[in-house]
Amino acid sequence: MSRRIDLDRLLRPCVKSLKPYSSARDEYTGGKSGMVFLDANENPFDNGVNRYPDPHQKELKAKISEIKGVPSANIFLGNGSDEVLDLLFRAFCEPGTDNCISLPPTYGMYKVLSGINNVENREVLLRSDFQPDKPGIEKMTDANTKLLFLCSPNNPTGNLMNPDVILELLENFNGLVVIDEAYIDFSTSESWSKQLPKYKNLVVTQTLSKAYGLAGIRLGMCFASKEIIEVLNRIKPPYNVNELSQQRALSALSNRNQYENEKNSIIREKNRLLKQLLQIKYVKDIFPSEANFFLVRVDDADKRYAQLISHRIVVRNRGNQPLCKNTLRITVGTWEENDFLIKALQTI
Ligand SMILES: Cc1ncc(COP(=O)(O)O)c(C=O)c1O
Incomplete structure (x- = not known):
């Protein structure tokens, strides 16, 4: 049995009704060869980056899909995983109304992003063994709790979150469970992305900033259900991953x-x-x-x-x-x- 979610309940009303920006590169999606592109007000003189990048990063996603074993339709890429986290707030948390839960001591950006988005950040301290306090999380959760951030391996403590507790949260939490796996490549544990078919409320983030040595290009990954990925695609800035980053990421991922x-x-x-x-x-x-x-x-x-x-x-x-x-x-x-x-x- 897989865990379903009511995405309609979780989404912000303005995002549900949003008509996304359609870029020039979205409208004409045929081949490039032999075509003359006069549709995006670009400078026509070729210098390698005079054209807008692929807004959907198809080639890069295909490579990531091959390496991570996650279908391209379940992948979203951002300008660092920080952008992915920000977009999750913007998609699911109504400012001034909704809330999220984070588990300090942990990565500081969950709190900063909740502040920027005017979303209450409910903090439930980790236990003294740095594991999530499940009863504490349940006590803090209400109908407006949209996101729960689990960082595993956790920054700054370095430990993995207990998989049994994560499973219980995936089974019972009524919002999205965001598992931040920025450091997963150094870990002996396998990614929670393998559980995506089973848990529609699961969102996994990873990054090329750590083990892949590419903090400077800002390339974050998000693995989630097709429906969640579709939402993130609708609200993202059209060209959020620039051409140079796409090229560098592709070449690093090809050099195993x-x-x-x-x-x-x-x-x-x-x-x-x-x-x-x-x-x-x-x-x-x-x-x-x-x-x-x-x-x-x-x-x-x-x-x-x-x-x-x-x-x-x-x-x-x-x-x-x-x-x-x-x-x-x-x-x-x-x-x-x-x-x-x-x-x-x-x-x-
Ligand atoms: C747990 C965690 N998540 C996310 C990030 C940010 O990753 P990115 O460089 O992809 O924005 C960091 C960076 O230190 C981190 O420690």
């Missing part, structure tokens, strides 16, 4: 060796870094991580952060986040960078 080599090197370095961090006497705790960073508890995060800066090393001080007192989030770097970090940590 480089991706595998870099990812394996990061994972090797992560294991090495863990052993070294354990030797530092003011490191009190290193939380298990399925991502490319560690959340590390130290004796005094403000002091150690400042000392690292004086050694020209920037980490993220997460000490002001709930449950994260005196923690630093440290990204795994190259061999040389990690060595530099360890030497600095030993010196200070």
Whole structure:
């Protein structure tokens, strides 16, 4: 049995009745060869980027579909996954009326985007083991709760969310369950996108910003039911993924060796870094991580952060986040960078 949803109930009325912008590249979709394009007020002189990009990124989606095992009709691409998250608010949350739930300590943009969209963000703290508090989430949910954000592996804690709890939420939550898998490529766990046929209320986001090494091109992915993808396509800016990003993404995704080599090197370095961090006497705790960073508890995060800066090393001080007192989030770097970090940590 698959879980159905009433998309009509979840959608904002203005989005339901929206007639989307039809771009020049939407109207004529025939072949390019031998055609003269005088339909989009572009500069005709060819420099590689004088034409608007494919608004539906067909070639790139076909490649992503092949790699991720998700049909193209279930894929939406955005200007980073941040854009995807923003569009979810704009599609489903009526400003001033609807609400979403996020589970701190977690990725800060859920809260920022809810603020930008004037949508109440109901925060349900993770439990002390950094797992979702299911009864707490249920207590906070009402008829206007449209989105629930689960970040797995979670940023900044690095852990996976318990799959049994995620399943229960998918079975029972009456809005969309958004699973942010920005760090899934570093994890041993398989993507929740495999569950899309079963759960129509599931939305999975991923990104090329982390393991694929393409944070600069801003390419975020969303996997969801065809109906949800269709909604996102209706409200997105027509050319939201630019031509250069589409080209770079396609070429990186076609070069699997480089991706595998870099990812394996990061994972090797992560294991090495863990052993070294354990030797530092003011490191009190290193939380298990399925991502490319560690959340590390130290004796005094403000002091150690400042000392690292004086050694020209920037980490993220997460000490002001709930449950994260005196923690630093440290990204795994190259061999040389990690060595530099360890030497600095030993010196200070
Ligand atoms: C959990 C999580 N989601 C999303 C993002 C943003 O991804 P993108 O670069 O695709 O916008 C980040 C970036 O740090 C992140 O940590």
